[in-house]
Amino acid sequence: xxxxxxxxxxxxxxxxxxxxxxxxxxxxxxxxxxxxxxxxxxxxxxxxxxxxxxxxxxxxxxxxxxxxxxxxxxxxxxxxxxxxxxxxxxxxxxxxxxxxxxxxxxxxxxxxxxxxxxxxxxxxxxxxxxxxxxxxxxxxxxxxxxxxxxxxxxxxxxxxxxxxxxxxxxxxxxxxxxxxxxx
Amino acid sequence: xxxxxxxxxxxxxxxxxxxxxxxxxxxxxxxxxxxxxxxxxxxxxxxxxxxxxxxxxxxxxxxxxxxxxxxxxxxxxxxxxxxxxxxxxxxxxxxxxxxxxxxxxxxxxxxxxxxxxxxxxxxxxxxxxxxxxxxxxxxxxxxxxxxxxxxxxxxxxxxxxxxxxxxxxxxxxxxxxxxxxxx
Numbered sequence: 415x416x417x418x419x420x421x422x423x424x425x426x427x428x429x430x431x432x433x434x435x436x437x438x439x440x441x442x443x444x445x446x447x448x449x450x451x452x453x454x455x456x457x458x459x460x461x462x463x464x465x466x467x468x469x470x471x472x473x474x475x476x477x478x479x480x481x482x483x484x485x486x487x488x489x490x491x492x493x494x495x496x497x498x499x500x501x502x503x504x505x506x507x508x509x510x511x512x513x514x515x516x517x518x519x520x521x522x523x524x525x526x527x528x529x530x531x532x533x534x535x536x537x538x539x540x541x542x543x544x545x546x547x548x549x550x551x552x553x554x555x556x557x558x559x560x561x562x563x564x565x566x567x568x569x570x571x572x573x574x575x576x577x578x579x580x581x582x583x584x585x586x587x588x589x590x591x592x593x594x595x596x597x
Numbered sequence: 598x599x600x601x602x603x604x605x606x607x608x609x610x611x612x613x614x615x616x617x618x619x620x621x622x623x624x625x626x627x628x629x630x631x632x633x634x635x636x637x638x639x640x641x642x643x644x645x646x647x648x649x650x651x652x653x654x655x656x657x658x659x660x661x662x663x664x665x666x667x668x669x670x671x672x673x674x675x676x677x678x679x680x681x682x683x684x685x686x687x688x689x690x691x692x693x694x695x696x697x698x699x700x701x702x703x704x705x706x707x708x709x710x711x712x713x714x715x716x717x718x719x720x721x722x723x724x725x726x727x728x729x730x731x732x733x734x735x736x737x738x739x740x741x742x743x744x745x746x747x748x749x750x751x752x753x754x755x756x757x758x759x760x761x762x763x764x765x766x767x768x769x770x771x772x773x774x775x776x777x778x779x780x
Contacts, residue, residue: 418660418667418740429611429619431635434713436612436619441662449738451662452614454637459712477601478711479624479634484601485711492712522755524763526709528661528668529642529675530617533710535763555632557601572705580707580718580763587770594777 417444420451433457433492434531456533460503461490463521463585464513464540470562471589472543473582474510477557486561486576488585490535499536505550507540511560512549516542521588526580535581539588565589600627603634616640616675617714639716643686644673646704646768647696647723653745654772655726656765657693660740669744669759671768673718682719688733690723694743695732699725704771709763718764722771748772 420441429436435455443449464472475486491506493499500518507513523536552558563571568586571577577586603624612619618638626632647655658669674689676682683701690696706719735741746754751769754760760769 418658418742420660420662429635431621432633433635434637438614439662443738444660444740447737450615452612452616453663454617454714456710456713475601477603477627478708479603479622480636480713480715481708481711485708487711490712522766523758523761524766525661525664525668525761526763527639527714527716528664528670528762529673530639530663531637531710531714532663554630555626557627559601575706578706578708579711580709580767583705583707584763584767584770587767587774591770591774591777594774 419444420449423448452530454527454531454533456492456531457495458493458499458534458536459490460493460499460506460536460538461488461581461585462503462507462518462538462540463488463588464507464511464515464543466543466562470564471568471586472511472513473561473563473568473577474558475561476559483578485578486571487579487582490581500538503536503538503540508546508549509552510556510558512545513540513543514546515540516544522584524584537581537585565593602627603632606631635713637710637714637716639675639714640678641676641682641717641719642673643676643682643689643719643721644671644764644768645686645690645701645721645723646671646771647690647694647698647726649726649745653747654751654769655694655696656744656746656751656760657741658744659742666761668761669754670762670765673764683721686719686721686723691729691732692735693739693741695728696723696726697729698723699727705767707767720764720768748776
């Protein structure tokens with residue numbers, strides 16, 4: 415598939431932030447012409463589809479400044495440098511919801527916006543949830559409400575655009591598929 | 598849900614590009630403290646789950662500079678200013694695959710990376726595909742190979758990380774769910 419590849423001619427780092435970096439790369443296209451690519455570098459993230467013993471989905475409601483909206487999502491957070499995704503997943507679940515889990519199963523990993531960003535989200539399913547007595551707290555700039563909803567309610571939230579992001583929509587559809595398959 | 602809201606104190610536009618802009622916003626948090634948000638502004642995009650009359654999924658294989666990888670995705674592209682998502686969807690399907698469609702049905706819209714970006718993807722399903730005689734061509738910096746795959750092959754592509762992005766993973770799972778429901 416080398417006939418599709420773009421070669422980097424030059425790279426400029428325009429911004430290095432807490433969460434994202436912005437690079438502008440000049441590339442040589444497959445036809446020999448040149449173009450510029452605007453690229454966001456992100457450390458990657460985890461998301462956790464956490465199911466209680468009574469089959470509720472644990473969700474967090476939070477304000478997303480990028481959207482200027484409050485939306486409902488599955489617990490998620492970015493990878494710390496060198497941290498294994500499983501470790502991040504357990505940490506974020508505890509910090510955002512106060513739950514620990516007995517089992518954590520990887521479901522899928524996907525890039526969220528391959529056109530401009532390298533953010534890779536690792537999605538897990540957590541079961542055997544137990545409230546932790548003194549859970550680790552949220553980051554100092556994080557504020558969330560925890561909700562526990564049925565699958566039917568979650569599907570309704572998608573219709574109402576309360577659930578409105580790709581990872582959470584994928585996770586809810588995953589459970590619908592499991593249910594349809596009788597699993 | 599005003600107890601979760603973050604108020605903008607100041608905004609700095611660090612970059613305005615062809616595809617994305619980068620804003621840094623200083624915000625007042627719900628507890629009165631301040632923080633900075635790194636935000637990517639994006640015009641939004643469409644993606645098209647296009648199904649041929651013999652039940653193949655039309656996919657495009659392309660190099661994604663952000664990932665430094667060739668991956669397989671459903672046809673997609675960004676919204677032009679003021680363009681209705683349905684119009685963009687038909688245009689991108691034609692440009693990337695040479696297909697027109699008789700029906701185009703909205704499936705879902707979702708934000709891809711609500712933690713830092715406002716990119717909203719509108720996902721459609723296209724059926725009644727017909728090859729267009731002289732289709733509109735690709736943008737001058739776009740190079741893609743068109744593939745037609747069965748649902749079984751698409752599921753295998755996900756396992757092999759050839760399909761590796763959220764919108765395409767969602768679309769494939771959507772078809773699995775339809776099939777499991779006997780629809």
